Amino acid sequence: MAESATPEQIVIVVDFGAQYGQLIARRVRDLHVYSEIVPCDITADEVRAMAPAAIILSGGPASVYAEDAPSIDPEILGLGIPVLGFCYGQQAMAVALGGEVAHTEKGEYGPAVITRAGESALFDGTPGEQTVWMSHRDAVSRVPEGFAITSRTEVCPVASMEYPERKLFATQFHPEVRHTEFGQTMLRNFLFGVCELEPDWTMDSIIEDSVAAIRAEVGDDRVILGLSGGVDSSVVAALCARAIGKQLTCVFVNHGLLRKGEPEEVEEVFTKQFDVDFIHVHAEERYLELLSGVTDPEEKRRIVGTQFWKEFFAVAEDLAQDGRPVKYLAQGTIYPDIIESGARKTGGKASTIKSHHNLIPFPEGVHFDLIEPLDHFFKDEVRALGTALGLPDYIVHRQPFPGPGLAIRIIGDVDGEKLTILKNADAIVREELDAYNERLFAETGERNSEHAVWQYFAVLPDIKSVGVMGDERTYARPVILRAVESSDAMTADWARLPYDVLARISGRIVAEVPGVNRVVYDITSKPPATIEWE
Template sequence: MKKNFILILDFGSQYSYLIARRIREMGVYTDFLQSNVISLSKILSNKPNGIILSGGPLSVYDNSAMIINKDIFKLDIPIFGICYGMQLISHIFGGKVEKSKIKEYGKSHLIIDSYSKIFHGIQKKSIVWMSHFDEVTKIPKEFTIVGHTEYCAIAALVHTTKDIYAVQFHPEVKNTEFGRTILKNFVVRICKCSQNWVLDNFVKKSVHNIRKRVLKKQVILGLSGGLDSFVTAIIIHKAIGKSLNCLFIDTGLFLNKEKDRIFSLCKESNLPIKIIDARDRFLSKLTGISDPEKKRKIIGKEFISIFQEESEKIMDAEFLAQGTIYSDIIESSSKNGFSSIKSHHNVGGLPNKLMKLKLIEPLKKLFKDEVKKIGVQLGLPNEILKRHPFPGPGLGIRIIGKINKKKILILKKAEDILMQELIKNNLYNSVSQAFIVLLPIKSVGIMGDKRTYEYSAVLRVTHTEDFMTATVSHLSYNFLEKISNRIINEVDGINRMLYDITSKPPSTIEWE
């Protein structure tokens, strides 16, 4: 049996990739199979030490629900069901799953009823994170209840003779007090995995694989200026040198002076860079568009069109490189008919007109924090390592509603002030992401004894470890007031500031 490998069967949960991240933190490798490709032969070919059944948005009694082969439970491989995974186990073994009388979303208190290996070292009462509208109302004969919450009588189950465990809550989410302990109990104590998986050889292996694949062909890479694209660029440059062609496409939707920053960083890293001014092109395509998904798709389509045009100018251009990471994939994927959270312009494969270019995505199985570790190994400067994430569509999705030049200028000035104050007050590196959202809502104000009727804007500042979940940053009122005063006084077009205190979930970090 292959050591250090946990297989996650993914049923479309927004938290699925957090399961993988938590397990990798233990030093154990894990990967996914989406539920539409689950088969016994596929599972056996992967030779996992253990299997985790993820959560998901459907009900096990729906006609469209994914019901796996019961023979999976005869493979003598430990299995752990989470949320939908628990309901699926119960359903397959003859239990009953129904809509909950009282839905649970958020923090609940788990009471452990009896000892189980999955709960080793955990207090009898602890905080767990619930997110369900169905629940198990009758357990299968082969199972016993080992935990409950105030509103969920059956919150944890174990098989009486086999290593099959199930919980209704989400141990992978940070809000679950002993979630990491529960996962470690399954992975290490039950599945007997050794904790020796590390990222140390990632760069070396990636360089070798890319060099072997590309040979003497040319690679095009769209450099956004963020951590993911820079790490991708450095790795590929190590592999093929001058055969890498970096493009910075100026959409007009970046922060001020971004073009100069990119050029300077590329020069320091000896990366070849070509800057393309496409500001008017993007703005003309976005004029009159207010739907966020349409904006994202238009921006993505224009990127692809420019890559196509540039590839035709480069002899032997055969590959398109992208800094796609795990979170991009999970938020963009529409798995088994499940709705995606939002699309990412660098996810989903290439359109027909770019099919001649083959994708290179060295980071697509890594989380953001893992990419940062790789960046440290590569010796990237703090300006890149500690830079706040910036969305691919840029300010286009921070201007809610229709986009025009005036709104872009307003938002750029507001963002400048925010960055200045974060740096001045030594807050930039202590928060995870900070930005301004311009609303399509105007409100009445008074400035200089005159009535104003201008836009409202929202300050969004979050704290997160992995960008899969996030909480609001608790900034002082003095700081918030300073930001508000400066933006309203210095930026023509904004006369009201608000502070977004919503966590992720239920919200996403970006508004669109």
């Protein structure tokens, strides 16, 4: 499997199970230094193979003295590579080097004020007293030999410690959290002051390295990509187009379940803006036949997914018969997919890949080598990459969309009439709330302001209700409006939309979408609900 290019200058984040593990890697990348997350049982030999420029030890939920508590290979701390530990990372460093950790009488959770104790390269340019974010009960009670205490709080006698000659630094608090007011300054001091790194991981270098890696792997062979029109697959397509041009075949399987106007947008971009072989498979009628009478959402997902691969491999077979065989399959796997699967990156190689990427149902006798050029990137980095590659904003910032598309935003069975109703209603919802978000942006100057809506769409339930339109009674369908605020999709709160916005959406849907006589607003948060309805 081909991977994206790994920069020579790398910071590894040793993960002790921290809720902030990915956040640490993101904070490093925000400073234009490439970072990767590795498991805490990584060995010194594996670290040597990766040749990192610096190591950061994450926090973690365990006690260092608990049975089966994760620990750091002490030899890693003697490699001469600068190390910075956070919270549990400080405790693990202390225990590994002969210090002691004790269970304090009083824990610290939330903001705390530290007082600096002497000079420290880590605190350069920060005040003598400052607010940090704590989350601990255990704390270092005796520092290892050679270490100096560099800050403390009223509760924690060792809020930070260091052994500058060995380039070992640690804090009990969390610099990666925004609530630590000078946290990013500390991280900058470590990376550029202590480690003497260069902020050279920029979008230009990312594109240049990724293009070179794709060209080196592919050579003169052909690549095929299942282009859904979503962010990840579109960015992969744009990146491969930059690297290999007409050697890439983009297969867009149109199942008829996308939002209104999206198939036309995808074809417009990848036939006119990028020099690739674009194949538009019109499978709308086949999908409607397969979904006819199906009400179970999991069965809908199975049908949509299974038929996609049938359509996709039929195109691949046709290409082979036309004398254009394909060796590689490009996919939009991104870094959180790798992390969440527990994949281990050592020596610059991923030994495992998220399970669903290994379960592509290749027909008998068919095989592709995989290319996953986004497997080093977080979602917002993928979006930034898409913008740099010239993709339009309406693709780069496209809202999350379920794989089975509108099939699971229609409650009950799917038919052409329901699809038309939902597409038209959903288009109005998106048009009005796009405009609402743009007004907020104009007022605040912030694209993601406090009241901006993160995701919004329409749902068509499997019921009808009585209404009155003109002088006649109607018996038509309601439409459910769903709009939520969220930063990570793990939790979400329903959006407190202004009444005039809700009134405009409701009035337009009832007036402009035949077959609808009622609009209701879902005001349930996640949890207990989910964002989608099925």
